Every structure is written in C-alpha cells, then in structure tokens.
Amino acid sequence: MGNISHILLATDLTDRSERAFERATQLCRDARAERLTLLHVVAVGLPPILTDQQLNGAQTFLAGKIAQLPSLGVATPAHASVRTGHPFSTIIGEGIAVKADLILVGAPGKVPYAQTLVGTTAERVIRFGECPVLLVNQPPRGPYARVLVAFDGSDGAIRSLEAALAIAPDAEFRFVHAWWPPRASFGEGENSKRII
Amino acid sequence: MISATVQHVVAASQTAPPRISIDLVENNPYVVVSNALRWPDLLVMGTHSKGRFASTTSVGQLALLLLNESTRDILMSRP
Numbered sequence: 068m069g070n071i072s073h074i075l076l077a078t079d080l081t082d083r084s085e086r087a088f089e090r091a092t093q094l095c096r097d098a099r100a101e102r103l104t105l106l107h108v109v110a111v112g113l114p115p116i117l118t119d120q121q122l123n124g125a126q127t128f129l130a131g132k133i134a135q136l137p138s139l140g141v142a143t144p145a146h147a148s149v150r151t152g153h154p155f156s157t158i159i160g161e162g163i164a165v166k167a168d169l170i171l172v173g174a175p176g177k178v179p180y181a182q183t184l185v186g187t188t189a190e191r192v193i194r195f196g197e198c199p200v201l202l203v204n205q206p207p208r209g210p211y212a213r214v215l216v217a218f219d220g221s222d223g224a225i226r227s228l229e230a231a232l233a234i235a236p237d238a239e240f241r242f243v244h245a246w247w248p249p250r251a252s253f254g255e256g257e258n259s260k261r262i263i
Numbered sequence: 264m265i266s267a268t269v270q271h272v273v274a275a276s277q278t279a280p281p282r283i284s285i286d287l288v289e290n291n292p293y294v295v296v297s298n299a300l301r302w303p304d305l306l307v308m309g310t311h312s313k314g315r316f317a318s319t320t321s322v323g324q325l326a327l328l329l330l331n332e333s334t335r336d337i338l339m340s341r342p
Contacts, residue, residue: 193340199339200339204337205335211305214305215307216269216307217307219265221342222342223309226341229272232273233277234338240282241285245294245296246288
C-alpha cells in the first residue's frame with residue numbers, strides 16, 4: 068500500500084464516524100494496510116462514574132466493530148484504544164504513538180464561518196498532526212475512482228498527494244493549479260486595462 | 264514547474280495512477296476548485312498553514328472554505 072501501512076481511525080461513535088469506519092475497512096481490504104487502530108476519546112471533566120461508563124461502553128463498542136472486520140473481508144490486525152483527554156491532542160498523540168501513516172475522521176458538521184474560528188477537532192488534527200488526515204464525508208461506494216488534486220507544489224500538497232497515490236492507486240487523477248491574476252486586470256475589461 | 268513536480272512525485276510513488284491530467288488556470292483558486300468539485304470522489308490538497316503558532320485560527324483560508332463546503336471526502340496534510 069505504498070507508504071501507508073498503519074491507519075488510525077478516530078471515532079466519536081456517531082453516524083459520521085460510521086462512514087469513516089466503512090472507508091477504513093475498504094482501505095484495509097483493497098489496499099492491504101498492515102494495521103488498523105480504532106480510537107475513541109472520552110472528554111475530560113466528566114464525573115468519574117460517567118467517565119468510567121463511557122470508557123467501558125466505548126471499549127465494548129469498538130471491540131464489536133473489530134469483531135465485524137473478518138465478515139467484511141478485512142484481515143488486517145486491529146485493536147481498540149479508548150482514552151480520556153482533549154480530543155484533538157489525544158488523537159494527534161495517539162497517531163504519533165502508534166506511528167500512524169494516515170488518520171481517518173468523520174467529516175465535521177457544516178457550521179457557520181464564525182464558529183470555525185476556534186476550529187473543529189478535525190481541523191485542529193490537520194493543523195497540528197504529524198500525518199495526512201482523511202475526512203470522510205460520504206459513505207464509500209468502493210475504492211476512490213476520481214481524485215481531484217488542488218496542487219500548488221507546496222510541501223503539504225506533496226505529502227497529501229503521496230498519501231492519495233497510496234490509497235487510490237487505480238483512480239483517475241486530475242490536477243488543478245490555479246493562481247490569482249494580476250490585480251490590475253482582475254474584473255476589468257480590455258479597455259479598462261488599457262486605461263490603467 | 265508544477266507539471267514537473269507532479270510528474271516527479273507520481274514517478275516516485277510505488278503505484279503510479281493510470282490516468283493523469285493537469286490543468287493550469289489563471290483564476291481565483293477557490294472558484295476553480297469549487298467548480299471542479301462535482302467530478303471527484305476525493306479532494307486532495309495541502310494546507311497553507313504558516314507555522315503552528317502563526318496560524319492559530321484556521322488551517323488556511325482556501326482549505327477552511329473547502330472543509331466547510333465540500334461534500335466530498337478530503338485528504339489534507341500540513342507542510
């Protein structure tokens with residue numbers, strides 16, 4: 068599978084994370100990832116009894132998910148990890164600890180721009196994480212077939228491209244490199260440009 | 264230069280994709296990418312974060328807009 072052998076799936080146990088789980092199983096099955104880690108983070112600050120309930124419940128839930136993997140055609144060794152902490156920093160720390168090559172998360176809900184100033188967990192994992200992050204918006208319908216790469220030649224774009232080549236080796240790749248036109252000509256007709 | 268970089272990265276990968284096309288467009292990058300989003304099932308991009316502490320509010324303007332608006336899967340990585 069190219070240079071992606073260990074996938075870390077960060078799940079909040081919601082429906083959107085279920086899509087990410089389905090994508091993770093597809094990547095493990097079709098691209099032969101060597102390890103899969105399922106991670107759930109229980110938020111800090113809860114009463115101890117609730118924390119214990121959530122830890123135990125999440126552990127049971129994730130164990131059930133791992134038990135499903137063989138029936139889904141996945142032979143990749145998998146294990147569950149349930150932690151307490153701040154979600155984004157715990158996800159990043161787990162990614163470093165297990166040497167993950169790719170972190171999968173369910174895409175965050177769409178929120179007004181003002182609410183994104185602090186950033187969603189997914190956004191902060193991208194910003195501070197050590198490896199590429201795949202946000203899963205749609206239920207998978209097989210391997211990726213059409214990949215659009217917004218490419219500017221930056222180090223981040225190259226890292227993302229390398230990961231994409233590993234997870235979608237049979238896809239059609241379309242690269243787009245766009246840049247702003249010179250300010251003097253933006254939105255102006257030919258006559259206006261001559262006046263300027 | 265962009266084409267050469269793409270070719271270099273693809274050639275270095277262990278699994279080169281069978282079909283590649285490269286479009287160079289002089290226009291607002293957000294408009295260009297948004298208009299192309301009906302086609303793919305995966306959007307790939309880097310972030311333009313200017314360092315871990317300088318960019319404390321977002322991962323980058325274009326990346327943030329697409330994160331919030333795209334209904335496609337998105338693969339992103341910071342520099």
